[in-house]
Amino acid sequence: MSLIRYTPTPSDRMAALWTFLTVEDGIVLEYGPNGTTRFARRNLTRFGLNTERLISTGLTEDDVIMGDVSRLERAIVQLEEDYRPRVIFVVPSAILAVTGADITGVCHYMSERISAKLVTYEGGFVGDYSAGIRGAYTKMVQALTTDGGVKAPNRYNILGASVYSTTSLYDVSELAFLMEEAFGAKCGATLGMSATTGDLAGMGAAALNLVLRAEALPAARWLEEQWGTPFVYPPPFGVLGTRDFLEEVGRVLGTGPAPRALAAGKEPPSSVTFPERVTICGDYDFVAGISALTDELGIKEKTLLSLHALGGEDMEAGDIVHPATEKELISALGADTETPIIADILASEYLPAGKRAFFAGSSSATASAMGFRGAMKIGAYLSDL
Amino acid sequence: MMNWRSACSPSARRSINIQELKTLSQVRSLRDIPPPPYVTSCxxxxxxTAVRCAMGVRGAVTVVVGIAECAFYCHDIAAGHGGRSSGELFNVVLSWHDVTFGCLETLGKAFAELIDERRPEAVFIITTCVPEITGDDIDAAAAGFEAQYRIPVVVVHTEHFKTTIGGESVGTQNALAACAGMMERTAPDGSINLLGQGLDDFRSHEIWPFLQEAGVTFRRSIPGTPVSGMAEAANARLNVVPGTSGLFLAEEMERRFGIPYVALLPRISPDDVLHTYEELFGQLGIGLPERVRAMAAQAKEKLAALDGKLTGKSFFLGQVEFPIFSVTAMLVRLGMTPQLVQLLRGSPAEEPDAVNEILEKSDPLILQQYGDQGIDELREKLRPDMVIGIGVRRQRGEGSPGGFTAIGKFLDSLTAPPATPFGGRGEGGRGAYGGRDRGGREGRGGDRDRGGRGRGESRGPEGLSPQGLGSESLGSEGRSVGVGSWPEDGGGHDRGAAGQRERGGLGRGPNREEIGRGPEGPGSEGPGSEGPGRDRSGTGAGRRDGYRQQEEGDGGQGRHGDAMAAQHGGHERHRGGGAR
Known part of the structure; x- marks a missing residue:
């Protein structure tokens, strides 16, 4: 890795922490130095998470050198005794990843001694936050979902929201609006944003899973295989994209979208002009979605930049690039001062001062880029240039 | 948002077996104290502390070598304390390849990039846990960089797993000690340095006016001296060290350059303080002012006046600015009985005389950190008459009046009435020297309320809570601060004179209570909305002499993106509550 000047890309382990913390009645136990947990608490509070539930085992030099895991065993037993949590997520620190402690093995035999479910995430050095989100989603659905009893025909779950994403909250709201308008459907659980173990247990009863980002596809596939719940992906970007999305959802639900909902999508009049080029920067699905949206607007020349590594078969890179170094990202964003930029607010610090851009998730863009409304908002921004 | 505790268990409660705890006679070092099964107050x-200290040296840049998390959190520190997220702080993020095959090649490339872009006057390289475990010889690499680029390159080691709970101050001490690597003794100039504290803070020390009257001036204070002035610090004839922060640096300068030092460390014995002042004025070649001797006499009288007043009272002792066993021994001499001593720094071996004196009369329990519930349970079980220094933010000595004044304040607090000038509307009350409100109500007007985790506390600069009133019930929400640790960073607390305030907005459930308790202004009140919230990051942490005050809390700034966004056109990140 080269020199980092700005905020570094979060690690997979950090993503696991913030994802597990969205389970409101679970405990996240960091097996590591308590200073690491303090740092995490401080940061994750800013994500709207209740970090009181993030607890540390503490770790000393003796534990590191001797490979003693009794501290972890004691913590699990005591937490069970003190709080009777329904689930304890165990996340070892990077130090343990280096020393190679078998945390999964420990939790395997410890699970026989307590009633809470033990879910481990042994990451660290397996990638950035994208990998961590993917791993955490999968662990959560595998450990905490059930068939949920009788299928609810008008209920769906959302997979792929993330507290780290600046736009997730708006995206979830927009999806809820679309699903209500088009099908009168209600959201059951939102994985990765806010849910109880009860919510997650009921996920199997939903008729449909909506997948917001590619990292949630392994979890969606598991839910489909295990509980027979189909899923729809990609999320709705652009007017045509949103129509396609609603029709696909309708096909799965066995009912067409309400005409009123479809009528809300209006393509721009032919008199409106758009720039010839655009740079898009953000998470993979944001970039892919906005790229599809700008395709509809006839914008063909694009620089597509992902803020995280493009991992796995679920992310077709195509023209999307994850710059290998921060310097390359800065260079790509600042290279052409004339090209308009649509970016996640997280990318703002890499832009040259004064460079004009549309920042999703910023105070000036308090809405999702998804759905008909998002398409029109982005279209309006680009047509004004 | 549900109350997670009740969600987990309506009667969640840690049960402590006192028999399993160690007593003083069984403890020689911190390692002898069994750690708590888990830590909630980290x-x-x-x-x-190392990053904050290094970033205070103007002209130098800081490079942190570690994993992505350490890098991410460091930038948050920088953004939260008035520093830019770039410009002063850089990172080298280690990949699995670096862990497996060594990180020196990566570090070398990054260093070349840094020199090319910034051309700094000096560089602090701060190592973290992972490179310390893998064993890369970063000191050797730094020496190579220094020779290659002809600038001072110093290394600060901050492996956390080697420090004990409460050992974070080692970061400051090591970072300051590393400054010795930027010094060069050329022509001794007879000057005096102040180490470990900015000059502004030292002005509040009781000895300052006497030094002023004697015409003593400090040419440099470290921190506070830029790289350009660091080299000549080695030309001084004496170093004065007002607290522990500068102790390592003083020792290093004595070792390298033969410069003697006088450490004005907090001492509970008036005689010890007097001896320190005699040594200081002796080194300065000035006679000790009679008024200083009079202050010593006053402190002794104050101590003597306590004789018989506290006899028979039992107590818990947590963090105090003095050596903890010396304080315990003094209280034992006053006829008090220590039931529990919380040891976060040092060890019994460092104060053998005091320990022996205590053991002649009693054998108190020794704890490191046991979490909020744990300490509450111990209080309920052991029912101490007084709780001293537990449940409040720690004081470090720096910035305090020091010497006899500090002793006097401490002694006064032992007999202070329950009513408190610092607020503390709870029924428990506390002494004038601060302490913990046991009544479960919001405390206000403390020295600097840091937005603790519960509703039932009020804090002052030092904790001392005479038992008696309100002792029947601690209040379930009164256990808000970890034993003797700094309260968790809830955000929303002030940051000093030029401080930054935060509007909460993020908070859901308990977090909303964390946010915005700063007593110094309305801006610190957090609205804590359930819906999409918004962080606002201020700027301008209190910075004096180039040094961001460590006594101030962390936390309080918005998410990293906010600080950055502010630089790029005022965009804020949005953050909100639940999706459902």
Missing amino acids: THCPLY
Whole structure:
């Protein structure tokens, strides 16, 4: 890795922490130095998470050198005794990843001694936050979902929201609006944003899973295989994209979208002009979605930049690039001062001062880029240039 | 948002078996004290203090070598304390390849990039846990960089797993000690340095006016001296060290350059303080002012006046600015009985005389950190008459009046009436020297309320809570601060004179209570909305002499993106509550 000047890309382990913390009645136990947990608490509070539930085992030099895991065993037993949590997520620190402690093995035999479910995430050095989100989603659905009893025909779950994403909250709201308008459907659980173990247990009863980002596809596939719940992906970007999305959802639900909902999508009049080029920067699905949206607007020349590594078969890179170094990202964003930029607010610090851009998730863009409304908002921004 | 505790268990409660705890006679070092099974009130990593200290040296840039998390959190520190997220702080993020095959090649490339872009006057390289475990010889690499680029390159080691709970101050001490690597003794100039404290803070020390009257001036204070002035610090004839922060640097300068030092460390014995002042004025070649001797006499009288007043009272002792066993021994001499001593720094071996004196009369329990519930349970079980220094933010000595004044304040607090000038509307009350409100109500007007985790506390600069009133019920929400640790960073607390305030907005459930308790202004009140919230990051942490005050809390700034966004056109990140 080269020199980092700005905020570094979060690690997979950090993503696991913030994802597990969205389970409101679970405990996240960091097996590591308590200073690491303090740092995490401080940061994750800013994500709207209740970090009181993030607890540390503490770790000393003796534990590191001797490979003693009794501290972890004691913590699990005591937490069970003190709080009777329904689930304890165990996340070892990077130090343990280096020393190679078998945390999964420990939790395997410890699970026989307590009633809470033990879910481990042994990451660290397996990638950035994208990998961590993917791993955490999968662990959560595998450990905490059930068939949920009788299928609810008008209920769906959302997979792929993330507290780290600046736009997730708006995206979830927009999806809820679309699903209500088009099908009168209600959201059951939102994985990765806010849910109880009860919510997650009921996920199997939903008729449909909506997948917001590619990292949630392994979890969606598991839910489909295990509980027979189909899923729809990609999320709705652009007017045509949103129509396609609603029709696909309708096909799965066995009912067409309400005409009123479809009528809300209006393509721009032919008199409106758009720039010839655009740079898009953000998470993979944001970039892919906005790229599809700008395709509809006839914008063909694009620089597509992902803020995280493009991992796995679920992310077709195509023209999307994850710059290998921060310097390359800065260079790509600042290279052409004339090209308009649509970016996640997280990318703002890499832009040259004064460079004009549309920042999703910023105070000036308090809405999702998804759905008909998002398409029109982005279209309006680009047509004004 | 549900109350997670009740969600987990309506009667969640840690049960402590007192028989399993160690007593003083069984403890020689911190390692002898069994750690708690888990930690809910986490203390800082030395990286935190090291970064803040290094970033205070103007002209130098800081490079943190570690994993992505350490890098991410460091930038948050920088953004939260008035520093830019770039410009002063850089990172080298280690990949699995670096861990497996060594990180020196990566570090070398990054260093070349840094020199090419910034051309700094000096560089602090701060190592973290992972490179310390893998064993890369970063000191050797730094020496190579120094020779290659002809600038001082110093290394600060901050492996957290080697420090004990409460050992984060080692980061400051090591970072300051590393400054010796930027010094060069050329022509001794007879000057005096102040180490470990900015000059502004030292002005509040009781000895300052006497030094002023004697015409003593400090040419440099470290921190506070830029790289350009650091080299000549080695030309001084004496170093004065007002607290522990500068102790390592003083020792290093004595070792390298033969410069003697006088450490004005907090002492509970008036005689010890007097001896320190005699040594200081002796080194300065000035006679000790009679008024200083009079202050010593006053402190002794104050101590003597306590004789018989506290006899038979039992107590818990947590963090105080003095050596903890010396304080315990003094209280034992006053006829008091220590039931529990919380040891976060040092060890019994460092104060053998005091320990022996205590053991002649009693054998108190020794704890490191046991979490909020744990300490509450012990209080309920053991029912101490007084709780001293537990449940409040720690004081470090720096910035305090020091010497006899500090002793006097401490002694006064032992007999202070329950009514408190600092607020503390709870029924428990506390002494004038601060302490913990046991009544479960919001405390206000403390020295600097840091937005603790519960509703039932009020804090002052030092904790001392005479038992008696309100002792029947601690209040379930009164256990808000970890034993003797700094309260968790809830955000929303002030940051000093030029301080930054935060509007909460993020908070859901308990977090909303964390946010915005700063007593110094309305801006610190957090609205804590359930819906999409918004962080606002201020700027301008209190910075004096180039040094960001460590006594101030962390936390309080918005998410990293906010600080950055502010630089790029005022965009804020949005953050909100639940999706459902």
